[in-house]
Amino acid sequence: MNSIISxxxxxxxxxIWINGKELVIDAKEVDLTIxxxxxxxxxxxxxxxxxxxxxxxxxxxxxAELAIRNSVGFDKLEKxxxxxxxxxxxxxxxxxxxxxxxxxxxxxxxxxxxxxxYTLPNxxxxxxxxxxxxxxxxxxxxxxxxxxxxxxxxxxxxxxNNDTTAVIGGWVNVDGNEYDAxxxxxxxxxFNLDKEEYKQIHSAEAIRxxxx
Amino acid sequence: MTxxxxxxxxxxxxxxxxxxxxGALLQGKTxxxxxxxxxxDTAFWCSKIEPxxxxxxxxxxxxxxxxxQLEKMCILSIRDVVQQSGIDFKNKENLLILSTTKGNIDVLxxxxxxxxxNRAYLPVFAKAVGDYFECINTPLLVxxxxxxxxxxxxxxxxxxxxxxxxxxxxxxxxxxxEFVLSGFKSFNALSExxxxxxxxxxxxxxxxxxxxxxxxSAEKIGTVKxxxxxxxxxxxxxxxxxxxxDGLFQAxxxxxxxxxxxxxxxISAHGTATEFNDEMExxxxxxxxxxxxxxxxxxxxxxxxxxxAGVLESIIAVQSMLSDTLICxxxxxxxGTSRELNIIKHTEKKTINSCLKTASGFGGCNAAALFExx
Amino acid sequence: xxxxxxxxxxQVIEQLNLAEIRPEDIDPAAPLFGEGLGxxxxxxxxxxxxxxxxxxxxxxxxxxxxxxxxxxxxxxxYILNNKK
Numbered sequence: 001m002n003s004i005i006s007x008x009x010x011x012x013x014x015x016i017w018i019n020g021k022e023l024v025i026d027a028k029e030v031d032l033t034i035x036x037x038x039x040x041x042x043x044x045x046x047x048x049x050x051x052x053x054x055x056x057x058x059x060x061x062x063x064a065e066l067a068i069r070n071s072v073g074f075d076k077l078e079k080x081x082x083x084x085x086x087x088x089x090x091x092x093x094x095x096x097x098x099x100x101x102x103x104x105x106x107x108x109x110x111x112x113x114x115x116x117x118y119t120l121p122n123x124x125x126x127x128x129x130x131x132x133x134x135x136x137x138x139x140x141x142x143x144x145x146x147x148x149x150x151x152x153x154x155x156x157x158x159x160x161n162n163d164t165t166a167v168i169g170g171w172v173n174v175d176g177n178e179y180d181a182x183x184x185x186x187x188x189x190x191f192n193l194d195k196e197e198y199k200q201i202h203s204a205e206a207i208r209x210x211x212x
Numbered sequence: 213m214t215x216x217x218x219x220x221x222x223x224x225x226x227x228x229x230x231x232x233x234x235g236a237l238l239q240g241k242t243x244x245x246x247x248x249x250x251x252x253d254t255a256f257w258c259s260k261i262e263p264x265x266x267x268x269x270x271x272x273x274x275x276x277x278x279x280x281q282l283e284k285m286c287i288l289s290i291r292d293v294v295q296q297s298g299i300d301f302k303n304k305e306n307l308l309i310l311s312t313t314k315g316n317i318d319v320l321x322x323x324x325x326x327x328x329x330n331r332a333y334l335p336v337f338a339k340a341v342g343d344y345f346e347c348i349n350t351p352l353l354v355x356x357x358x359x360x361x362x363x364x365x366x367x368x369x370x371x372x373x374x375x376x377x378x379x380x381x382x383x384x385x386x387x388x389x390e391f392v393l394s395g396f397k398s399f400n401a402l403s404e405x406x407x408x409x410x411x412x413x414x415x416x417x418x419x420x421x422x423x424x425x426x427x428x429s430a431e432k433i434g435t436v437k438x439x440x441x442x443x444x445x446x447x448x449x450x451x452x453x454x455x456x457x458d459g460l461f462q463a464x465x466x467x468x469x470x471x472x473x474x475x476x477x478x479i480s481a482h483g484t485a486t487e488f489n490d491e492m493e494x495x496x497x498x499x500x501x502x503x504x505x506x507x508x509x510x511x512x513x514x515x516x517x518x519x520x521a522g523v524l525e526s527i528i529a530v531q532s533m534l535s536d537t538l539i540c541x542x543x544x545x546x547x548g549t550s551r552e553l554n555i556i557k558h559t560e561k562k563t564i565n566s567c568l569k570t571a572s573g574f575g576g577c578n579a580a581a582l583f584e585x586x
Numbered sequence: 587x588x589x590x591x592x593x594x595x596x597q598v599i600e601q602l603n604l605a606e607i608r609p610e611d612i613d614p615a616a617p618l619f620g621e622g623l624g625x626x627x628x629x630x631x632x633x634x635x636x637x638x639x640x641x642x643x644x645x646x647x648x649x650x651x652x653x654x655x656x657x658x659x660x661x662x663x664y665i666l667n668n669k670k
Contacts, residue, residue, distance in 0.1 A: 122356040125575055130449070138356060
């Protein structure tokens with residue numbers, strides 16, 4: 001069985017690309033939280049929990065939302081068999097630093113459960129799983145750089161397993177104001193590339209090209 | 213394709229080898245004690261390694277202060293396994309997988325004078341450990357909350373099966389830090405006494421620290437195999453476990469899908485001793501038809517070792533199988549879950565041919581793996 | 587009392603990141619949990635932090651929380667009775 005990339009979303013350098021087309025954004029912003037909130041409003045996500053999330057989750061949620069919305073038939077797949085595997089460089093360090101700020105001063109010592117819960121990188125997988133009810137396999141990898149081979153290899157391994165029919169895969173990184181996301185939908189498919197829909201063969205080379 | 217379990221090691225307050233650790237469990241010793249930290253007036257019940265013990269063992273291995281305490285724990289643990297198994301990381305066929313939740317987070321707490329803050333980045337931590345063993349393949353780092361260790365073992369198996377590698381060493385490690393203690397305290401999740409997994413009077417977790425390493429191989433290097441494994445998400449809440457055990461039930465079900473056996477002799481549960489986690493597990497095990505299987509949680513001996521837990525607990529489960537010995541579920545007295553489980557009350561001899569290991573964690577993640585004697 | 591409720595509204599919105607809710611949207615007598623604001627278990631823990639941070643009140647028995655955080659009204663009553 002072959003596998004295909006059925007859609008993707010890239011958010012990088014104040015620009016958003018979905019299936020090869022640029023999404024023109026309303027406002028260019030330097031502050032990451034404001035940029036992400038602006039995008040949330042622009043695409044009418046209507047998901048109040050978004051505001052409780054840290055920037056890593058906000059970025060991952062937006063990229064996943066846009067990839068899923070622009071794939072054909074993803075919503076008709078069996079949700080228990082949709083896996084999510086993501087990776088990044090900075091793990092949850094951005095929020096780790098925020099948690100440290102709450103405990104550095106021994107008098108103003110107020111560790112916050114709402115911050116602490118985001119000090120794990122896989123929480124972004126959990127948030128995507130909750131929003132879309134995807135209950136399949138999970139894995140979060142941390143690597144020095146965007147690693148197309150690693151991502152392709154593990155997504156392919158999952159797709160070769162009977163418990164998985166589709167995968168949300170990719171890279172979601174936040175480190176201070178630096179950010180970078182590439183999230184794609186991959187499916188098992190005896191695909192037909194003549195179709196008008198956006199589709200291409202799932203390979204490490206394809207992932208590398210779409211990301212760059 | 214069969215993936216076999218080989219050499220293993222545990223670095224914990226109960227010893228620096230698997231043998232020492234398993235021996236301590238047989239004697240009912242626990243690593244959980246009242247510990248004082250410089251940042252708090254009150255004591256915490258946790259399972260902490262004496263830093264001087266780490267230094268003493270590490271001095272034999274390498275001089276100088278080039279490594280953090282967590283890196284030293286990992287190196288000691290992996291080194292023991294490398295020496296036992298002869299696995300050479302300079303060979304392309306061998307991979308090191310590291311699993312951790314917080315890595316060198318204590319670097320940001322100012323724990324070291326001579327170590328750069330960038331060591332808090334997990335890839336830098338992985339490189340420091342990998343370079344010690346001159347790994348030709350960049351170590352793979354899995355960070356998936358409290359299922360990290362078990363998931364890393366499942367991933368290792370999959371990488372061997374897909375022909376990527378012949379041998380994988382999985383090392384899970386986490387250290388107790390003010391960072392983690394303060395966070396779990398804000399969650400009201402810490403017990404102010406030794407934890408009591410699955411017990412009626414359980415009130416929360418004890419944290420623990422450890423490094424644990426295990427060999428997975430395509431070669432028949434031992435008499436226990438890792439038959440299958442799976443993960444699943446509750447898709448319900450990022451910190452509260454599913455009320456009906458959905459994710460864990462699905463992970464267990466998928467683990468048994470292709471298996472000839474439908475039940476196991478023994479379950480090594482996650483059993484953190486929080487009210488909601490243990491209740492969720494009792495529901496998931498019952499839904500999976502496993503309520504008769506003998507079960508323990510060894511958090512009463514080691515506390516919750518986070519990214520190490522899945523590896524450490526798998527190693528103890530494998531030792532239980534090899535020695536046909538069930539380890540008492542420390543802290544358990546009275547049923548405290550809505551579904552009654554068959555919890556091990558005394559350490560005793562019994563033939564164990566199969567074992568299910570499970571884990572669950574923040575982010576709604578769950579994992580299960582099946583170990584069998586060949 | 588009125589002032590305290592108004593202050594509490596703002597503090598709750600800030601502490602719980604309820605970005606799309608305005609102070610006037612919160613009915614002081616309405617339940618904080620369940621329907622309405624859509625608060626969850628993490629929010630309950632955050633409210634405990636709020637009490638300590640802004641009012642110096644340490645909640646020693648988390649079981650009390652359910653009653654105290656039933657509504658903004660009950661929260662303000664509790665603060666008035668326990669403030670140091």
